[in-house]
Amino acid sequence: MTDSPVPMELNPPLEIDKALLKKRNAAETRFKLYGLAAVLTAVLVLGLLLTSIVSKGYTAFEQTYILLDVRLDQATIDPKGTGRQEDLAAASYRGILRDALKEQFPEAESRNEKRSLYGLVGSAAEYDLRNAVLENPKLVGTTATIAVKASDDVDSYIKGFIPRDVPQSDRKIKDQELGWLDTLEADDRVIKKFNIDFFTHADSREPEEAGILGAVIGSLYTLAITLALCFPIGVLTAIYLEEFAPRNRWTDIIEVNINNLAAVPSIVFGLLGLAIFLNFFGLPRSAPLVGGMVLALMTLPTIIIASRAALKAVPPSIREAALGMGASRMQTVFHHVFPLAMPGILTGTILGMAQALGETAPLLMIGMVAFIADIPGSINDAATVLPVQIFLWADSPERGFVEKTSAAIMVLLAFLVVMNAIAVLLRKRFERRW
CATH class of the missing domain: 1.10.3720.10 (MetI-like)
Incomplete structure (x- = not known):
C-alpha cells in the first residue's frame, strides 16, 4: 500500500521557509537596533544636559577674595577700650575698608575713580572684616592682612566669564579696574576659596552673598x-x-x-x-x-x-x-x-x-x-x-x-x-x- 501524496500547498518548499525566517530575524534585529539607538540617544541628551549644568555651576563652589592690608586703629574700632563684642561689632568697618583700598591705590582721586575702586570688593565685604575682628579681637591696634569678598563682576572676571580682549564699552569692568586687578594679582592678593557661604547663607540680592x-x-x-x-x-x-x-x-x-x-x-x-x-x-x-x-x-x-x-x-x-x-x-x-x-x-x-x-x-x-x-x-x-x-x-x-x-x-x-x-x-x- 503506497502513501497518498501530500498537497503542495501543505508542504511549501524549504527555500520559502528559509526566506520567511530570514525576514523575521531581520525585523527582530532592526527592532533591537532601534531600541538601542533610542537608549543611546537618551543617554547622550542626558549627558549633554548634565555637562552643561556642571560646566556652568562648578565655579559657584569657589569664591574670589582680595587680600588687603587693613589698619585697625583702636581709636576707630574700640575707642573706650572695653573689648566687648558689642562695641567691636558697632564700629564703621566700611570706612576702614575704604581707607585700606585708598592706601593700596592712592592714584584714585576723583569721585568716579573712588567709586570704581570701592566696587572691587563686594557690598558685604565690611562684614568679612567685622567677622575677622570679632573672631580675633587681638587684631585691634594692628595692621592685618584680611581676605574680603570680591564683587560679583570681579569674581566673574577672575573665573574667565568676562573677557578683557573686547572694547571697554562691552564689558562691566573698565580698563582702570583691570589695571588695579593686574596689580593685585601680581602681588598675589587675589585668591580663591571654597565658597562655604553658598551652603550657609540664605538668598541675597548680591550674587556673591546668595546661598541655598x-x-x-x-x-x-x-x-x-x-x-x-x-x-x-x-x-x-x-x-x-x-x-x-x-x-x-x-x-x-x-x-x-x-x-x-x-x-x-x-x-x-x-x-x-x-x-x-x-x-x-x-x-x-x-x-x-x-x-x-x-x-x-x-x-x-x-x-x-x-x-x-x-x-x-x-x-x-x-x-x-x-x-x-x-x-x-x-x-x-x-x-x-x-x-x-x-x-x-x-x-x-x-x-x-x-x-x-x-x-x-x-x-x-x-x-x-x-x-x-x-x-x-x-x-x-x-x-x-x-x-x-x-x-x-x-x-x-x-x-x-x-x-x-x-x-x-x-x-x-x-x-x-x-x-x-x-x-x-x-x-x-x-x-x-x-
Whole structure:
C-alpha cells in the first residue's frame, strides 16, 4: 500500500521557509537596533544636559577674595577700650575698608575713580572684616592682612566669564579696574576659596552673598509636613481599599478618582491650596505648613497606588495561613501582610517624596516664590524651597546668578539621586520573591 501524496500547498518548499525566517530575524534585529539607538540617544541628551549644568555651576563652589592690608586703629574700632563684642561689632568697618583700598591705590582721586575702586570688593565685604575682628579681637591696634569678598563682576572676571580682549564699552569692568586687578594679582592678593557661604547663607540680592541654606531648610520643613500627612493617610487608605473595602460601585468610583488624581497637573493642586488653605482657612502665605499640605495632596495618589500594589503582591497563602491559625482579619493584615508589603510601600513613598521635592508650580501659587532673605525657624515662617529658589535665580540678570542657578540644580539633583538610591536599596534589601 503506497502513501497518498501530500498537497503542495501543505508542504511549501524549504527555500520559502528559509526566506520567511530570514525576514523575521531581520525585523527582530532592526527592532533591537532601534531600541538601542533610542537608549543611546537618551543617554547622550542626558549627558549633554548634565555637562552643561556642571560646566556652568562648578565655579559657584569657589569664591574670589582680595587680600588687603587693613589698619585697625583702636581709636576707630574700640575707642573706650572695653573689648566687648558689642562695641567691636558697632564700629564703621566700611570706612576702614575704604581707607585700606585708598592706601593700596592712592592714584584714585576723583569721585568716579573712588567709586570704581570701592566696587572691587563686594557690598558685604565690611562684614568679612567685622567677622575677622570679632573672631580675633587681638587684631585691634594692628595692621592685618584680611581676605574680603570680591564683587560679583570681579569674581566673574577672575573665573574667565568676562573677557578683557573686547572694547571697554562691552564689558562691566573698565580698563582702570583691570589695571588695579593686574596689580593685585601680581602681588598675589587675589585668591580663591571654597565658597562655604553658598551652603550657609540664605538668598541675597548680591550674587556673591546668595546661598541655598534658607531654601534647603524650607524644603526640609515642607517635606516633613508632606510626609507626616501623606504617609499615614495614604497607607491606611491603601490598606482599607485593598483588604477591607467591599467590591461595589462606590469603591470603583474611589479607585478611578485616585488613579485620575495621579495624572492631574501639579499646578491644579496649587490652585486648590490657594483657594482652600489660604483664602478660606486663612493660613499664612509662603509658609512650609501650607506648602507641605499642598504637596501632600499631590503625593497621596502616588503613595496609595504604590501601597496597594505592594499589598497586592503579598501571596494570598499568607492571609489564608493566618486566618487558618485563628487570627482575625485585622491581625492578619497588620501582623503579616503589612510587614511583608512594607519594603514596597517605603519605596513608593520615597519616590513620591522625591517627586514632591522637585515640584515648583504648586508652590508658586501659594506665594513661596517671594524673596526670602532669612532662614525659616518654624513651619509657619515665610520660606521658599530649592526648586523655587532655582526659578528665582534663573530669572535674575546678574552673571553671578547663572552659576548659582546651575550649582543649586546640582545640589537638587544630588538630593534626588540620594532619595532614589535609598528607594532602590530598600527594594533590593527587603524585597522577597514569592
